[in-house]
Amino acid sequence: MSDILGTTVFTGERSQRGYRLNLMAMSLTDPANREQFKAHETGYMHGMGLTETEIDMVKRRDWPATIEAGGSIYLMIKIAGVLGQNLLQVGAQMRGQTVEQFMATRPGLRGH
Amino acid sequence: MAHIIGGIGSSHAPSIAQAWDKGQQAVPLWAPLFDGYVPVKRWLDAQRPDLMVIIYNDHMSRFFFDAYPTFALGVADSFPQADEGWGRRDLPDLPGDSAFGWHLARSLIEDEFDPTICQDMAIDHGIYSVLPMLTDARWPAPVVPIAVNVIQHPLPTARRLFRLGQAIRRAVETLPQDHRVVVIGTGGLSHQLHGERFGLVDPAWDNGFLDLLESDPESLAALSHHEYMLRGGAESVEMILWLAMRAALGGKVKRVHRNYHAPLITGYGLLALES
Numbered sequence: 001m002s003d004i005l006g007t008t009v010f011t012g013e014r015s016q017r018g019y020r021l022n023l024m025a026m027s028l029t030d031p032a033n034r035e036q037f038k039a040h041e042t043g044y045m046h047g048m049g050l051t052e053t054e055i056d057m058v059k060r061r062d063w064p065a066t067i068e069a070g071g072s073i074y075l076m077i078k079i080a081g082v083l084g085q086n087l088l089q090v091g092a093q094m095r096g097q098t099v100e101q102f103m104a105t106r107p108g109l110r111g112h
Numbered sequence: 113m114a115h116i117i118g119g120i121g122s123s124h125a126p127s128i129a130q131a132w133d134k135g136q137q138a139v140p141l142w143a144p145l146f147d148g149y150v151p152v153k154r155w156l157d158a159q160r161p162d163l164m165v166i167i168y169n170d171h172m173s174r175f176f177f178d179a180y181p182t183f184a185l186g187v188a189d190s191f192p193q194a195d196e197g198w199g200r201r202d203l204p205d206l207p208g209d210s211a212f213g214w215h216l217a218r219s220l221i222e223d224e225f226d227p228t229i230c231q232d233m234a235i236d237h238g239i240y241s242v243l244p245m246l247t248d249a250r251w252p253a254p255v256v257p258i259a260v261n262v263i264q265h266p267l268p269t270a271r272r273l274f275r276l277g278q279a280i281r282r283a284v285e286t287l288p289q290d291h292r293v294v295v296i297g298t299g300g301l302s303h304q305l306h307g308e309r310f311g312l313v314d315p316a317w318d319n320g321f322l323d324l325l326e327s328d329p330e331s332l333a334a335l336s337h338h339e340y341m342l343r344g345g346a347e348s349v350e351m352i353l354w355l356a357m358r359a360a361l362g363g364k365v366k367r368v369h370r371n372y373h374a375p376l377i378t379g380y381g382l383l384a385l386e387s
Binding site: 002004005006007008009010011012015019022023025026028029030031034064067072073074075077078081082087088091092094095096102105106107108 | 126127141171172173176177178194195196197198199263264265266304305306307308309310311338341342345346347374375376377
């Protein structure tokens with residue numbers, strides 16, 4: 001957390017802490033790795049050297065926990081994407097809302 | 113002598129690319145965004161640029177934290193599209209211009225900017241989500257990409273980006289060829305993609321930024337990252353990339369077109385200026 005409420009600034013120190021998690025996510029820019037991850041989620045993460053705690057947060061799709069553990073949002077959405085979740089689903093979870101609740105807060109079709 | 117004919121600031125986002133690829137240009141949610149690009153597309157077409165210098169940021173597609181460049185300059189005759197984690201779009205590689213790339217490298221380094229020189233630089237939505245809206249050609253002129261770290265703090269300051277733009281202008285003006293150069297800055301505007309503030313959008317701040325970018329860009333160069341993040345969300349700090357575009361145009365500019373649309377989780381801004 002930073003002194004801006006509800007905000008985690010991605011500092012170098014956080015980046016260092018989340019290195020394994022972020023590297024695993026980066027590997028998913030290769031389509032062959034995406035297939036492997038989808039087929040053997042836990043095994044793939046073990047192979048990338050993630051800790052049991054890190055593996056568990058991905059398996060639970062606990063995105064706030066991954067950010068707290070040093071994940072970059074730009075990389076966590078690559079993991080989410082392979083697992084069939086989009087940014088709106090990830091974001092709604094971080095706000096503690098359903099996607100429907102979150103979308104109700106958007107100007108959307110009102111065109112603002 | 114080459115000269116800068118104008119500049120374009122534009123938001124970039126995967127959502128723009130998705131809506132574009134789905135052919136949603138005319139649906140009510142997206143039409144106010146895509147329609148805004150039509151006058152700028154006409155302008156750019158009429159300008160017949162010979163080169164496009166594009167200041168953008170990579171989103172962990174080409175660069176990783178093993179060696180993360182603060183500034184990365186692409187020097188190659190073509191730039192492939194990056195796979196960001198969900199496959200490439202049906203768009204061709206971008207043409208580059210190595211000769212200008214090396215000229216820019218030499219000029220920037222003499223000017224005390226020290227970019228990482230990349231001879232193989234895959235490009236993500238930081239450029240690819242924007243260019244199809246700006247031109248029907250695939251593509252109208254060679255691209256010289258400059259990627260900036262706006263992700264892993266410490267980041268270069270807003271003032272540094274402003275000075276980068278001034279250095280780009282000096283580089284263009286020392287190029288012997290009579291090239292017509294457009295400078296494009298992409299990113300922002302307000303958005304936060306994580307945490308309880310996910311979804312933050314502030315149209316008043318975004319439009320104030322667009323006003324000042326035109327009339328008093330130095331005041332924006334004086335703001336801290338903290339101020340940008342506080343007002344527009346942590347990820348909106350990308351807005352400083354527009355300052356490089358603006359500074360490259362020099363003092364007085366004439367507005368070609370401006371557009372703003374904020375339907376979901378990002379303020380989509382567009383500003384085209386003639387120098």
